[in-house]
Amino acid sequence: MSQRSSGSPHTAVTEDERLLQIPSDERRTSFTHTDPWRVLRIMGEFVEGFDTLSDVRNAVTVFGSARTKPGDPYYEKAVETGRLLAQEGFAIITGGGPGIMEAANRGAQEGNGLSIGCNIELPFEQGTNPYVERAINFRYFFVRKTMFVKYSTAFVVFPGGFGTMDELFEALTLIQTGKVKNFPVVLFGGSYWQGLAEWLRERVAGEGKIDTKDLELLHVTDDPREALQRIMQARERRTHSKRAIRA
Numbered sequence: 001m002s003q004r005s006s007g008s009p010h011t012a013v014t015e016d017e018r019l020l021q022i023p024s025d026e027r028r029t030s031f032t033h034t035d036p037w038r039v040l041r042i043m044g045e046f047v048e049g050f051d052t053l054s055d056v057r058n059a060v061t062v063f064g065s066a067r068t069k070p071g072d073p074y075y076e077k078a079v080e081t082g083r084l085l086a087q088e089g090f091a092i093i094t095g096g097g098p099g100i101m102e103a104a105n106r107g108a109q110e111g112n113g114l115s116i117g118c119n120i121e122l123p124f125e126q127g128t129n130p131y132v133e134r135a136i137n138f139r140y141f142f143v144r145k146t147m148f149v150k151y152s153t154a155f156v157v158f159p160g161g162f163g164t165m166d167e168l169f170e171a172l173t174l175i176q177t178g179k180v181k182n183f184p185v186v187l188f189g190g191s192y193w194q195g196l197a198e199w200l201r202e203r204v205a206g207e208g209k210i211d212t213k214d215l216e217l218l219h220v221t222d223d224p225r226e227a228l229q230r231i232m233q234a235r236e237r238r239t240h241s242k243r244a245i246r247a
Contacts, residue, residue: 014122014123015041015121015139015140016121016139016140016141017123018038041139042143045140046143046146048136049136049138049143049146050150052134052136053150053151056091056151057091058089058090059092059093059114060085060091060093060152060153060154060231061094061148061152061154061156062082062092062094062101062104062155062156062157063094063095063101063155063157063158063160063167063168064100064158064159065099065100065160065164066095066099066100066101066160067099068100068158068159069099070102074100074103074158074188075100076103077158077188077222078104078107078158079103079107081104081107081156081188081227082103082107082108082110082113084107084111084228085107085111085113086108086109086110086113086114087113088228088232089113090113090153091115091116092104092107092108092113092114092116093116093117093147093152094117094118095117095119095120095163096117096119096132096135096136097117097127097128098129102129102130102131105117105131105132106131109131109133115132115134116134117129117132117134117136118135118136118144119136119137120137120141120144121137121139145167145170149171153182153235154234155168155184155186156186156188156227156231157185157186157188158188158189159188159189159192168185172214175217176214176217181238181241182234182237182238182241183234184219184230186221186227186230187221188220188221188222189220189222190221190222197215197218197220200218201215
């Protein structure tokens with residue numbers, strides 16, 4: 001998910017930033033400022049996330065820029081994608097914020113599906129969009145990212161910035177290493193992703209940094225129905241795999 005940033009220093013300090021800081025001698029005197037205390041808070045976030053999403057099965061997480069405005073073609077396509085997925089029984093998970101996240105949550109509501117938002121504490125304000133029905137607020141990025149993968153069966157990645165790229169490549173790494181299976185990653189927006197796709201093929205795969213077959217982990221499209229079809233095919237493969245295991 002792409003987050004809004006001005007590039008200037010922020011006065012507010014997030015829990016992620018505190019976690020990654022070395023505590024000063026003064027702060028060592030208070031247990032609530034120590035890393036062991038943070039471990040308890042982190043554990044609490046995991047428990048809350050697991051409890052809140054425990055009934056979610058076939059969900060699709062949609063990522064993309066928080067800066068995409070209503071009326072933008074990608075915003076409208078994200079609404080349509082969310083609606084089509086919801087109509088086929090998929091819950092929609094987003095980062096809970098504005099832009100593409102709002103659009104996908106809106107589509108989930110229009111398709112009478114479950115609309116979930118996993119928001120994150122940021123040094124700049126990002127409220128939960130009005131189309132989220134089930135919201136969870138996180139302090140730590142890595143806890144939130146676990147929820148995206150654990151409760152999703154596919155990612156649809158719309159144009160976005162660093163946050164979107166982060167989620168995209170983490171998913172690809174998990175698939176490449178066999179941590180998750182039958183997990184499609186759909187890049188929405190051929191013109192936006194073309195340069196990245198070419199670089200991966202010509203430079204990264206071309207120099208042997210990844211196998212050529214790893215490029216098959218990505219599917220690029222401009223059609224919400226094609227994205228839906230890809231995700232439904234993966235759902236069918238998972239169903240068949242479960243039946244084979246039971247047999």
